[in-house]
Amino acid sequence: MASDSDHDSTTELLDEFRAIIARSQKDFLFTCSGSLSCDNDPKASEDANPVKDPVTIRWDPSDASTPASQCKITFPADSESLSALIGDMQQATFGLGGKDVLDESYRKALKLDTTAFSTNFCPYTAGIMDTVSRILVPSVSENQTCIVRAELYKLNIYEGPSGHFRSHVDTPRSSSQFGSLVVCLPAAHSGGGLVVSHKGKTINFDWGSATSPAVQWAAFYSDCEHEVLQVLSGQRVTLTYNLYACKTSPEPDKAVLNTPLAKHLEALLSNDKFMPEGGFLGFHAAHAYPHSSRSFQANTKSAPGGVPPLKGIDHVLWQTATALGFKCFLRPVIGYEAYEDGEDESSIVQGIGQRLAFDTLGGEVECLADALRDDYLSKSIHPEDVEWLNHCGRKNQEVALAYTAYGNQASTEYVYSYCAILIQVQGQGSETDEDSDTGMEVEPASPPVISSAPFGG
Ligand SMILES: O=C(O)CCC(=O)C(=O)O
Numbered sequence: 001m002a003s004d005s006d007h008d009s010t011t012e013l014l015d016e017f018r019a020i021i022a023r024s025q026k027d028f029l030f031t032c033s034g035s036l037s038c039d040n041d042p043k044a045s046e047d048a049n050p051v052k053d054p055v056t057i058r059w060d061p062s063d064a065s066t067p068a069s070q071c072k073i074t075f076p077a078d079s080e081s082l083s084a085l086i087g088d089m090q091q092a093t094f095g096l097g098g099k100d101v102l103d104e105s106y107r108k109a110l111k112l113d114t115t116a117f118s119t120n121f122c123p124y125t126a127g128i129m130d131t132v133s134r135i136l137v138p139s140v141s142e143n144q145t146c147i148v149r150a151e152l153y154k155l156n157i158y159e160g161p162s163g164h165f166r167s168h169v170d171t172p173r174s175s176s177q178f179g180s181l182v183v184c185l186p187a188a189h190s191g192g193g194l195v196v197s198h199k200g201k202t203i204n205f206d207w208g209s210a211t212s213p214a215v216q217w218a219a220f221y222s223d224c225e226h227e228v229l230q231v232l233s234g235q236r237v238t239l240t241y242n243l244y245a246c247k248t249s250p251e252p253d254k255a256v257l258n259t260p261l262a263k264h265l266e267a268l269l270s271n272d273k274f275m276p277e278g279g280f281l282g283f284h285a286a287h288a289y290p291h292s293s294r295s296f297q298a299n300t301k302s303a304p305g306g307v308p309p310l311k312g313i314d315h316v317l318w319q320t321a322t323a324l325g326f327k328c329f330l331r332p333v334i335g336y337e338a339y340e341d342g343e344d345e346s347s348i349v350q351g352i353g354q355r356l357a358f359d360t361l362g363g364e365v366e367c368l369a370d371a372l373r374d375d376y377l378s379k380s381i382h383p384e385d386v387e388w389l390n391h392c393g394r395k396n397q398e399v400a401l402a403y404t405a406y407g408n409q410a411s412t413e414y415v416y417s418y419c420a421i422l423i424q425v426q427g428q429g430s431e432t433d434e435d436s437d438t439g440m441e442v443e444p445a446s447p448p449v450i451s452s453a454p455f456g457g
């Protein structure tokens, strides 16, 4: 039996580790940005001015008799030259509860799909993807390669005086999508700031206030809420891209073991007085992750229960625990209504789902939590059996599984899930048998590998 002093020493270790996690969490960025000058200064070096050729867009005219020469625009562009393009664009919709909706009070913007336009702008040659990989796709060791891919999604124009897009998250197109990239082309406008928020922090990218022509951009984790404020005048022209990541090596990154976080986690987990009966050390993930249906996964090559690319502190904690030899699970945290025996009033309690993919994902967001609860909550572990490193940080009602109520596209295949990372502690007396019943489905291979990246949606 554990004595009082054993208990005190493990409590102290656990509290220290909680403090380290809380501090580290603040260090992680959720967005990055840049500006590429379009001043054609012949003296500027290529590094300082990577957008050498003017950015050009060519598009399909809505009237087939319009000559191709009139369906081309070069940036920086003024209102007059943008008018032909604007005339050939359609109103942009957004996703709400699995349906595409046109509602100008929520989103007023024009769009062209990638089937209807092409551009010479390339985020790789412009150096944007290097910055995005460095900042948003956390470090991988030399023996790990990570493929980061940007897929052009839309051309949008938000026009003054009323273009805007209210708060939403970007609908995940596959479990390997981690982010979104917005590239704002040089065209005069005012207002229209892109405001990105995460855990109480907010950043406003106000591209309309640039004093000289530039291609300005921002990338962010696509589960972060964001909005386009009202454009007051002019035209705000953007290219949007979906960002995908795929780690190709199953090796945990040993470099993470040199951090204070790793030293403390090791001290805690190697202390045989800590959770002597075994159990789980849990962390309410800083980010939400795509939750997909098994039938959808069966049709793609992504493995059921596969772990999506983790973001920020979530990635670091996972890497650290796996590099220390512990098994980790990424699981949805579900809020559901429960009735106490003999009570008439229900209360919202949290449950941990058995896996991050389930059988009956439908279009109706409301059905999702119910379906999940019925599908596998009964078999899963209870949150009270977990030693938590942090609080959930959301009001109980918001712990609901999916929150793509407002997305930028309708989806019935992927929604985001609030998640927990669970680190399995074996305990002294507990079985070490791989097949011991944890109440959890085992991940394939060594997460966070995605064995075959389902690039694209
Ligand atoms: O134009 C922007 O800055 C962002 C647009 C956006 O959020 C979207 O298309 O989903």
Ligand SMILES: [Fe+2]
Binding pocket: 168, 169, 170, 180, 226, 408
């Ligand atoms: Fe968006």
